[in-house]
Structures are given as C-alpha cells and as structure tokens.
Amino acid sequence: MPTSRSAKASRADVAQQILEQATRLFAAHGFSGVSLADIAKSVGIRKPSLLYHFQSKDTLRRSVLEEILAHWNETLPQLLMAASTGSEQFDTVLSTTVRFFADDPDRARLILRELLDRPEEMQPLIEAHVRPWVGIVADYIRRGQEAGRVRAEVDPRAYVGHMTVLVLGSMATYEAVGSLGPELEVQESSAQLLERQTAELLRIAKVSLFRPRPVADSTTHSQRNQDFGPERPESDD
Amino acid sequence: MPTSRSAKASRADVAQQILEQATRLFAAHGFSGVSLADIAKSVGIRKPSLLYHFQSKDTLRRSVLEEILAHWNETLPQLLMAASTGSEQFDTVLSTTVRFFADDPDRARLILRELLDRPEEMQPLIEAHVRPWVGIVADYIRRGQEAGRVRAEVDPRAYVGHMTVLVLGSMATYEAVGSLGPELEVQESSAQLLERQTAELLRIAKVSLFRPRPVADSTTHSQRNQDFGPERPESDD
DNA sequence: CCTACCGATCGGTAGG
DNA sequence: CCTACCGATCGGTAGG
Numbered sequence: 001m002p003t004s005r006s007a008k009a010s011r012a013d014v015a016q017q018i019l020e021q022a023t024r025l026f027a028a029h030g031f032s033g034v035s036l037a038d039i040a041k042s043v044g045i046r047k048p049s050l051l052y053h054f055q056s057k058d059t060l061r062r063s064v065l066e067e068i069l070a071h072w073n074e075t076l077p078q079l080l081m082a083a084s085t086g087s088e089q090f091d092t093v094l095s096t097t098v099r100f101f102a103d104d105p106d107r108a109r110l111i112l113r114e115l116l117d118r119p120e121e122m123q124p125l126i127e128a129h130v131r132p133w134v135g136i137v138a139d140y141i142r143r144g145q146e147a148g149r150v151r152a153e154v155d156p157r158a159y160v161g162h163m164t165v166l167v168l169g170s171m172a173t174y175e176a177v178g179s180l181g182p183e184l185e186v187q188e189s190s191a192q193l194l195e196r197q198t199a200e201l202l203r204i205a206k207v208s209l210f211r212p213r214p215v216a217d218s219t220t221h222s223q224r225n226q227d228f229g230p231e232r233p234e235s236d237d
Numbered sequence: 238m239p240t241s242r243s244a245k246a247s248r249a250d251v252a253q254q255i256l257e258q259a260t261r262l263f264a265a266h267g268f269s270g271v272s273l274a275d276i277a278k279s280v281g282i283r284k285p286s287l288l289y290h291f292q293s294k295d296t297l298r299r300s301v302l303e304e305i306l307a308h309w310n311e312t313l314p315q316l317l318m319a320a321s322t323g324s325e326q327f328d329t330v331l332s333t334t335v336r337f338f339a340d341d342p343d344r345a346r347l348i349l350r351e352l353l354d355r356p357e358e359m360q361p362l363i364e365a366h367v368r369p370w371v372g373i374v375a376d377y378i379r380r381g382q383e384a385g386r387v388r389a390e391v392d393p394r395a396y397v398g399h400m401t402v403l404v405l406g407s408m409a410t411y412e413a414v415g416s417l418g419p420e421l422e423v424q425e426s427s428a429q430l431l432e433r434q435t436a437e438l439l440r441i442a443k444v445s446l447f448r449p450r451p452v453a454d455s456t457t458h459s460q461r462n463q464d465f466g467p468e469r470p471e472s473d474d
Numbered sequence: 475c476c477t478a479c480c481g482a483t484c485g486g487t488a489g490g
Numbered sequence: 491c492c493t494a495c496c497g498a499t500c501g502g503t504a505g506g
Contacts, residue, residue, distance in 0.1 A: 014491090030354060032270040036485065048487080049491045057485065109353055112406070116346055117267065119413035126413065151444070158437035161414045162407055169349070169406035170399055176356035176363065177398045200395035204445040207388070212449040251475090273501065285503080286475045294501065 015053045017043045023064050027106035030113055031061055065114060068107050069129050075100060076133060086140045093133045094163070094205055101171035102198055108171035115168075134160050141209065151211050163205050170197055252290045254280045260301050264343035267350055268298055302351060305344050306366050312337060313370060323377040330370045331400070331442055338408035339435055345408035352405075371397050378446065388448050400442050407434055 009017075021042040025034040036057055040050045054060040076096055083092040101108040114122050137160055144150030170177070171194075178193045188196070246254075258279040262271040273294055277287045291297040313333055320329040338345040351359050374397055381387030407414070408431075415430045425433070 030267050030269060030350075032267060033354065035483075037483085046492065047485085048493085051486065052491065112349070112410075113267075113353060115410045115413050116350060117270070119410070122413050153440060155433060155437045155440075158415075158434050159441070161411075161434065162403060162438055162441060165406035165410060165414055166399060166403045169402035173349075173352045173356070173402060174398075176352050176359050177402055178395075196392060197395050197398065200392045201399055203390060203392075204396070204399060204441065208441040208445045272499075274499085283476065284501085285477085288502065289475065 011053075014043070014045070018050060018053055018060070019064060019067055022060050023067070023106055023110060026061065026064060026113070027109035031057075031117060036060075064110065065125070068110065069125065072100060072129060080133070080136070086143060089136050090140045093137055094202065097133075097164075097167055098171075098198055098201060101167055102194055105171045105174065105194075108168045112168050112172045130164070144210075149211060150209055154209060159209065166201060166204070170201055248290075251280070251282070255287060255290055255297070256301060256304055259297050260304070260343055260347060263298065263301060263350070264346035268294075268354060273297075301347065302362070305347065306362065309337060309366060317370070317373070323380060326373050327377045330374055331439065334370075334401075334404055335408075335435055335438060338404055339431055342408045342411065342431075345405045349405050349409045367401070381447075386448060387446055391446060396446065403438060403441070407438055 018039065022034075022039050025039055025042065036047050036050055039060075040047045043050070050060075054063060076093070079092050079096050080089060083089045138156040141150050141154060141156040141159065145152055145154065174194055174197050175190065178197055255276065259271075259276050262276055262279065273284050273287055276297075277284045280287070287297075291300060313330070316329050316333050317326060320326045375393040378387050378391060378393040378396065382389055382391065411431055411434050412427065415434055
C-alpha cells in the first residue's frame with residue numbers, strides 16, 4: 001500500500017501534483033529560491049522521480065508558465081465570444097483579467113516574477129498571449145475616442161500597459177500592500193481585502209478611461225455612481 | 238599600486254561599490270539568484286573580502302534595502318515642507334514618488350521583489366516608511382471628498398495601495414510591458430518609453446481621484462485637458 | 475583585502 | 491518511482 005492518501009496515483013496525477021506544488025513554491029520564493037528537492041518533498045516523492053516527469057528544472061519552470069497561459073487562453077476567448085458590443089468586450093476583458101488573477105494570486109506572482117527575472121524571454125510570450133485582447137481594448141479605446149466616449153488624452157498603449165501592471169501587481173501583493181491604510185480599523189479577512197481592492201481597481205480602470213457623462217447638477221456633489229463609463233447599449237462601428 | 242583605476246579605494250568606497258553592485262544584481266536576478274561571488278566579481282574583489290564589509294549575505298540584503306529607504310526619507314520630507322496646501326502636498330507626494338523610481342527603476346524592482354519574497358518582513362517597513370505620506374494623501378482625499386473636490390466613491394486606502402503598486406510595477410517592468418502596444422510604430426528609446434508611461438501614470442492617478450470640473454460645453458468632445466484635477470489655488474482645512 | 479578551505483546543498487545522472 | 495552518487499557551487503570561516 002502506497003503512503004499517499006489515494007490508493008494509486010497515475011502518471012498524470014503525479015505530474016499534475018508536481019506542477020501545482022512548483023507553481024505554489026515558485027510564486028512564493030521565486031525560481032532560484034526553490035530547489036528541486038523542495039518541490040519533490042512537498043509532492044512526497046524524491047528528486048530523481050521529479051526529473052523523470054520533467055527533464056530539468058528549467059523545463060518545469062516553462063511548463064508551469066505554459067499551464068497558466070493555456071488556462072488563460074481557455075478562459076478569455078470563450079467569454080469574449082459572448083460579448084457582442086465593444087463596450088461589453090471591454091468589460092469582459094477587464095473583469096475576466098481581474099478575476100483570473102484574483103482567483104489564484106499565485107498566477108500573478110509567478111508572471112510578475114518572470115517579468116522581473118527574464119524580461120527578454122517574456123516579451124514574445126506577452127506578444128503572443130496578451131496581443132489579442134490588447135488589440136480589442138486598444139481598438140475600443142480608439143473608436144471610443146473618435147465617438148467622444150473615451151477621454152481624448154488616453155494613450156491607448158500606455159493605458160493598457162498600466163492596467164496590466166496594476167492588475168498583476170495588486171493581485172500579487174495585496175496582502176502586504178492592502179494593509180497600508182493609515183488607521184487599522186476592523187481587521188479584514190483576506191477575502192474581504194481582495195474584494196475591496198478589486199472594486200477600487202475596476203473603478204480606477206474605468207474612470208481613467210471614460211469621459212464623464214454630462215450631469216444635470218454639476219455644482220453639488222451627489223453620492224451617485226455617475227461617471228462610471230457607458231452602461232447604456234450602444235452601436236458599434 | 239592597486240589594480241583599480243583610482244589610486245586608492247578607501248574602506249567606504251569599497252563598501253559603497255558593493256552596495257551599488259548588489260542593488261543592481263539583486264534587482265535584476267533576485268536575492269537568491271545572485272551569489273556573493275557574483276557581487277564580489279563585479280566589484281573586483283574576492284568573496285571573503287566582501288564578507289569583511291558585510292557580515293553575511295542577509296546583512297548585505299538589508300543594507301541595500303535600508304539605503305534605498307534612507308534615500309527616500311531624505312527626498313520626500315524635504316520637498317513636502319515646501320508644499321503648503323493640501324493640493325500641493327498631494328502633487329508633491331505623487332510626482333516625487335514617480336520620479337524617485339523612474340530615476341532608478343532598480344529601486345522599484347528591488348522593493349517589488351522584497352514584497353514578493355518576504356511580505357511579512359516588508360509589512361513593518363512599509364508601515365514605517367510609507368505611513369507618513371499615506372497619511373497625508375489619505376487625509377487630503379478625505380477632506381477633498383467632504384469639499385466635493387474628490388470623487389465620493391474613492392476608497393482612500395485601496396486607492397493609495399493601487400497607486401503604490403502601479404508606480405512600483407510600471408517602473409519595474411516598463412521595458413517588458415511598455416512594448417505591449419498592438420502596432421510597433423517607430424522604435425522608441427527607453428527614455429522616451431519611460432516618459433510616456435510616466436505621463437499616462439500621472440493622468441490615471443489624478444483622473445481617478447478628482448471629480449470632473451463642471452464644463453460649459455458638455456456634449457461635444459474638445460481636445461482640452463479638462464478634468465485633470467484642481468490647478469486653482471484653494472483654501473485648506 | 476587575500477589564499478585556502480569547510481560542510482551543505484545544488485541540479486542532474488547511472489542504473490535498476 | 492527508487493538508492494546511490496557526481497562535480498559544481500553555495501555561504502561562510504581560519505588565518506594571515
């Protein structure tokens with residue numbers, strides 16, 4: 001009888017466990033901060049067994065990265081097809097991206113680390129996996145600028161870059177940075193903190209993109225959520 | 238005659254060179270991705286000599302971090318004293334922070350890495366070194382909300398956290414992420430790219446904070462830079 | 475600031 | 491998937 005909880009682990013199961021533990025450990029301590037023995041130990045096998053499933057440490061690193069990007073490519077296009085208007089597409093890309101990394105902040109940590117450790121190697125990967133939706137968002141911004149919906153001052157390229165970094169960085173470090181506030185108030189749970197950060201992030205993303213809608217009362221300050229971008233249906237192209 | 242270019246390197250000179258090279262290498266490859274021999278080699282000394290100046294690798298890491306934070310504490314309070322109104326103070330904190338990291342992106346990379354590698358250890362440091370100006374900004378936001386200058390929906394804590402992450406992340410990764418744009422256009426220099434990113438960052442920070450000022454013509458879209466926060470002098474408190 | 479050296483750990487291989 | 495083992499490199503020390 002094997003020592004693991006389930007009766008028997010198939011080849012694929014073990015490989016998947018290795019990927020999961022490697023993701024977790026690389027996200028927490030970085031690629032060079034984790035040894036193959038660390039990963040093997042957390043899976044419950046020996047180092048040479050790990051190297052049977054993944055030829056080298058670097059192969060394992062690339063597999064971890066590929067798994068995340070593959071999952072991303074499964075998620076976004078599917079949701080994007082359901083969105084017909086440009087406004088819906090923009091909203092889908094933004095909220096899907098935020099949710100993807102909020103669902104598992106380790107994804108954000110890992111990609112941020114790769115961006116820091118191997119910028120040259122990441123550039124083509126960004127090009128390949130982020131291009132499609134960058135195109136959608138950039139097109140939407142340009143059309144929105146022509147139609148007067150989007151602020152003329154927005155630099156589409158820089159805007160998308162900043163939002164990417166903001167989502168990655170906020171999700172990767174929300175625990176350390178989320179506790180910034182000047183008064184400590186009531187202790188928030190990690191989930192509450194993440195939710196609050198997410199809401200503010202979406203607000204910043206939208207308000208810095210869309211032109212304010214004309215409001216009747218423009219001198220007093222109401223508490224309404226105006227200025228939050230177009231929610232009305234709109235014709236595209 | 239020593240082998241180095243200058244006639245003689247004092248103790249302090251060597252220690253400073255070690256700090257500089259360690260900052261550069263830790264920023265590029267992470268703490269565990271750099272060996273003491275790497276650092277010693279780039280300074281032009283041997284590993285045991287390095288350990289004469291810094292008792293251990295971890296001591297060197299803390300010294301690098303301290304040097305950055307000390308430089309930060311020299312920069313901000315000085316500029317802050319010259320700013321009298323709340324609006325000026327906000328502007329000082331924001332633009333000084335951006336410039337501090339734009340001046341040397343390695344600072345952003347190093348702090349971001351520490352945030353990822355040792356979040357528990359960084360929390361008190363954030364508390365100590367970021368608190369003062371977080372307080373100033375948060376107070377300014379709250380007073381601005383009461384006066385109707387600042388959007389009521391802004392979550393001061395989350396806003397400051399996001400802006401911190403945005404500045405750090407954008408400055409740390411501007412090379413890899415700045416090249417995101419859908420069309421490659423003319424090849425920009427690194428300095429041009431950084432400048433463009435900085436301008437858009439400041440725009441996002443301000444527009445997502447300040448309420449739009451009432452505009453006479455609210456249906457057509459002019460190219461003017463309205464909605465960019467208060468530039469008029471104002472009374473505080 | 476150096477040479478010489480330490481035990482521990484690294485990624486990876488042989489061979490089953 | 492394991493035991494046994496490899497050379498290289500790690501952070502750090504002795505001693506000058």
